[in-house]
Amino acid sequence: MKHLILGGARSGKSRHAEQLAAQAGRSVVYIATAEALDEEMAMRITHHRARRPADWALVEEPLALAQVLRREAAAHRCLLVDCLTLWLGNLLALDDARMQQETHALYAALPELSGDILLVSNEVGWGIVPDNPLARRFRDEAGRLHQRLAELCDHVSLVAAGLPLRLK
Numbered sequence: 102m103k104h105l106i107l108g109g110a111r112s113g114k115s116r117h118a119e120q121l122a123a124q125a126g127r128s129v130v131y132i133a134t135a136e137a138l139d140e141e142m143a144m145r146i147t148h149h150r151a152r153r154p155a156d157w158a159l160v161e162e163p164l165a166l167a168q169v170l171r172r173e174a175a176a177h178r179c180l181l182v183d184c185l186t187l188w189l190g191n192l193l194a195l196d197d198a199r200m201q202q203e204t205h206a207l208y209a210a211l212p213e214l215s216g217d218i219l220l221v222s223n224e225v226g227w228g229i230v231p232d233n234p235l236a237r238r239f240r241d242e243a244g245r246l247h248q249r250l251a252e253l254c255d256h257v258s259l260v261a262a263g264l265p266l267r268l269k
Contacts, residue, residue: 102217104256106265107224107247113263115183118219119153125179125217129157132173132180134188136163149183163191164199167206174214185222185250186243193239204246211253222247224259 104121108114122129131153137143150159162169166188173180182188192200211218226244231237251257257269 102256103211103214103220103254104218104258105220105222105247105250105254106258106260107222108260109224109227112260113265114221114223114260115149116152116263117258117260117265118181118183118221121219122157122179122181122217123154127177127179127217129154129179129181130173131157131159132166132169132182133159133161134163134166134182134184134191136191163188164195164203166203167210170207170214170218171210174216174218176215179217179219180214181219181221183221185220185246186225189243189246190239193235193242200242204249208249208253211250220250220254222250 104118106114106118106121108117122131133146133149135142135146137146153159160169160173166182170180170182189200189204192203222243224247225240231240251269254269256267258265258267260266
């Protein structure tokens with residue numbers, strides 16, 4: 102089962118994904134895409150780690166997500182990826198070719214993966230049009246990513262105020 106979980110900042114999407122993973126009845130591998138590049142992000146990462154069960158495995162990968170998913174996926178596992186928008190931002194900081202390569206690798210890998218796959222991402226397209234080209238590009242690429250993943254996933258949820266709404 103592949104499940105895309107979308108929501109705004111602090112909407113409860115990560116907590117919802119963690120609850121689904123805990124209920125899956127499988128061993129869980131948490132795949133983190135964030136990098137602690139400043140103190141505030143380090144605190145966010147610490148907060149996320151503290152609320153996860155100690156028996157969950159952790160893989161930190163900011164770029165080569167499809168490669169990690171292929172390596173870690175198994176029928177007896179639940180993979181929880183948090184979060185795709187951080188991953189996309191990491192790729193945008195490099196170059197367009199690498200971003201295209203990695204997103205297409207994710208699209209190709211997803212249908213072939215066994216076990217449960219939970220993908221967490223921020224819905225960023227509901228605000229105002231950003232005032233700079235990079236921010237507009239990020240918003241547009243995130244929208245394209247979400248649309249394609251929604252096609253590939255069995256389930257899609259939107260979380261607002263901690264409440265999941267099933268879209269698919």
